[in-house]
Amino acid sequence: MDHDHPSKHRIITLLNSLKEASKNLQTKTNPFTFLFKPDSKTAIEALLDLESKATIIFSSHPNLHNLSHSLTTLKTLIQNLQKSKPHGLKSILQRQIIAYKISQASSSLESEIQIYLDRVIIINLVKSLQEEQNEEEQLQAIIEFQQRLSKGFDLEFQDLILRAKVFTLLETTLIERFNSKRVREESAMAISDLVKFNKNVFVGLVLMGPTVKALISMASECSIKVLCLLVGFIRSPLVDEIYSNGEIPSIVGFLLSRDLCVCVAGLDCVLEVGYIGRREVIEAMMGQNLVKILMDLQRRESCVFDGCVSRFAIQLEVGEGLSSEEKSEAKLEMLRLVKEASRSDAEFASVSAEILWGSSP
Structure with a gap:
């Protein structure tokens, strides 16, 4: 054209x-x-x-x-x-x-x-990513595509997307390390927008492809936020996939980053996985010293981690992945681990009270 x-x-x-x-x-x-x-x-x-x-x-x-x-x-x-x-x-x-x-x-x-x-948007996107144009042109093409997706589902636009193999192109852009970080991150956000646009079509592509592994390996604030969004969209099938691929240590590992923004995004991801995850997932998270790491974060001067131990306990309590009996067992295990990680009886009493009765207002 x-x-x-x-x-x-x-x-x-x-x-x-x-x-x-x-x-x-x-x-x-x-x-x-x-x-x-x-x-x-x-x-x-x-x-x-x-x-x-x-x-x-x-x-x-x-x-x-x-x-x-x-x-x-x-x-x-x-x-x-x-x-x-x-x-x-x-x-x-x-x-x-x-x-x-x-x-x-x-x-x-x-x-x-x-x-x-719509045809122009798709043509521009495909051309900019396939021909590896300069970063600003690539970003502009992806952003225009995202803006069109944000207007809601449209069958004819979806047909254009599928015929042009846009998902595969965005996924390839995400996993290729020679692409700039900004372009890779924008591609990741576009993938999450596609899932939101139509879960029935694009969830399977996420689960079958390398998107999740690429997001975890990037370990940037943006990639973790996209991962968290995908977990929220796809729920237990994606959490189970993360678990089966042995990626739970990486999820917990986000909390150990020296980058505060990465750490905060990681906490949101951990809380989301905790809400959705089955017993095996929660046990795997606990096995990575999650409670001790949360205790350490809670001791930081930064208020963004206040009450993060009880917040995780609440996610398990109100979540959808555990049975009532498993929730009770998880709470007892958390209390045991909190006691191990506490530096004093007073700290244990304070944190355990939050787990049992909720944080003070």
């Missing part, structure tokens, strides 16, 4: 303006007040002004020829409504029919424009 003549930026800006004008026109199409209300007149003027600019550009652009035709049809309908007389039963019925057609044509034009813009 050639976007160089006229300039790609000029076309995209014009298309976005036309899409917004079409959307506004749909909400203002009342056959009785359409030509008289100020906001209706404004919507008409905005679209007609854009139409005169767009016709010249679109008519000479092979990929925009259909849009040009749709825009001309919409302009003709508006002109017909403007010419119609607002009196008499026959005229009123004609105005109603034309107004309805304007609303339908506006909706169709908006959809056509969105389809074109």
Whole structure:
């Protein structure tokens, strides 16, 4: 697709303006007040002004020829409504029919424009990542893709994503260490956005591929946050996968980082895994000296770790991975480990009280 003549930026800006004008026109199409209300007149003027600019550009652009035709049809309908007389039963019925057609044509034009813009987003993303363009171009392409995903599920957009193998491309970008950290992290966030966009399609791809292993090995604040998001989206299947791949020590190991931001993100991840994890997962976490590490964090001057031992205990208590009996056993084990890790009877009494009765307000 050639976007160089006229300039790609000029076309995209014009298309976005036309899409917004079409959307506004749909909400203002009342056959009785359409030509008289100020906001209706404004919507008409905005679209007609854009139409005169767009016709010249679109008519000479092979990929925009259909849009040009749709825009001309919409302009003709508006002109017909403007010419119609607002009196008499026959005229009123004609105005109603034309107004309805304007609303339908506006909706169709908006959809056509969105389809074109979606194709441009996917083409830009694929090109920027496959051709290894400069970092800023890659980041911009990924961010534009994420912004489109954030608008919610769209079947046609999903078809574009699948045909272009976007998930595989983002995953490859994430795992290739020669890519910049920023690009890898943005790719990771885009993967989590895809899972949110449609779990039924993209969860399986996450579980089967190297995404989770790559996120854990990166061990950055961003990669851990994405991992935490994925755990929240996918829940026990992903936690079980992390456990079976022997990655629980790495999850707990985030808490030992000298980077405070990594440590905080790691705590959130540990709490999320604790809420979802089955008995084997919790036992594996405890076996990595988790309680002692949490006790050490709680002693830090930084308030971000206040009550982190009891917070983990609460996650187990209210979580979905353990049975009632297993929850009781886990609490007793935590109390035992807290006693071992305490530096004084007073500290043990304070922390154990928080575990048993909750933290003080």
